[in-house]
Amino acid sequence: MPIRLDPEDTETAALFDFAGDFTGKRVLEIGCGDGRLTWRYAGRAAHVIAIDPDPDEIAAASEDLPASLGDRIEFRAIGIADFDAPEAEFDIAILSWAL
Amino acid sequence: MVHALEKIQRLLKPDGILIDIHPPPEPSSIEVRIRGEAIPAGWLHESDDYAEYEDADDALARVVGSRLFVVERGGAFDLVTHADTVAELRAYVAEEWEEARIDDITAMRAEELLSTPERDKEVILRESVRIARLRPRRSAS
Numbered sequence: 001m002p003i004r005l006d007p008e009d010t011e012t013a014a015l016f017d018f019a020g021d022f023t024g025k026r027v028l029e030i031g032c033g034d035g036r037l038t039w040r041y042a043g044r045a046a047h048v049i050a051i052d053p054d055p056d057e058i059a060a061a062s063e064d065l066p067a068s069l070g071d072r073i074e075f076r077a078i079g080i081a082d083f084d085a086p087e088a089e090f091d092i093a094i095l096s097w098a099l
Numbered sequence: 100m101v102h103a104l105e106k107i108q109r110l111l112k113p114d115g116i117l118i119d120i121h122p123p124p125e126p127s128s129i130e131v132r133i134r135g136e137a138i139p140a141g142w143l144h145e146s147d148d149y150a151e152y153e154d155a156d157d158a159l160a161r162v163v164g165s166r167l168f169v170v171e172r173g174g175a176f177d178l179v180t181h182a183d184t185v186a187e188l189r190a191y192v193a194e195e196w197e198e199a200r201i202d203d204i205t206a207m208r209a210e211e212l213l214s215t216p217e218r219d220k221e222v223i224l225r226e227s228v229r230i231a232r233l234r235p236r237r238s239a240s
Binding site: 001002003004005006007008010011013014015017018019020028030080081083085087088089090091092093094095096097098 | 102103106107109110111112113114115116117118119120121122172174176177178179180181182183187188191228230231232
């Protein structure tokens with residue numbers, strides 16, 4: 001069998017436990033990497049902007065983006081310092097192993 | 100890092116929340132699981148990341164201290180990576196982790212534990228991860 005990362009889904013469970021309901025929420029994920037965590041909550045959110053400064057990671061995430069989530073997730077190859085958005089735009093920000 | 104948190108505070112709605120997920124500055128363990136029992140084999144060695152994790156803790160403490168955010172809740176969970184062989188786990192760590200490695204003594208210990216004829220066995224990397232929910236405080240801006 002190949003490597004299995006968190007098959008128990010403890011990270012997702014902890015995220016939902018701490019963030020609560022994502023339904024209808026606008027989410028900013030900082031340090032999304034290849035989208036491993038993004039897939040797990042995006043189906044419930046209204047819109048997700050997921051950023052990472054590594055273009056290779058963003059390319060991988062964009063390539064793997066499920067068609068069903070294509071209209072609600074934007075992947076951007078950018079760091080938080082250069083990311084621009086209006087003030088008070090997001091309901092939830094996720095710092096995903098990014099500090 | 101503090102600048103990043105200041106920016107996030109501005110981007111969040113007044114009733115928004117920040118979820119921070121990052122590991123503590125402590126080594127992750129390498130274990131062998133045989134029939135459901137996890138036996139310690141050693142530790143994952145990281146040369147740089149502990150300092151980064153300490154910086155992350157410091158940055159969070161500073162924005163909470165400066166009343167930019169208030170911590171509503173904190174906790175921890177284990178993130179476990181499973182592999183069938185030590186070589187497989189070592190290759191994964193080499194590819195996915197910067198500045199981290201499984202040393203030879205830990206690898207040998209894990210190999211020794213895996214040499215049991217028992218079929219229900221695997222080697223695991225167990226990372227302790229911190230998670231926190233923070234709320235922005237507008238009065239500080």
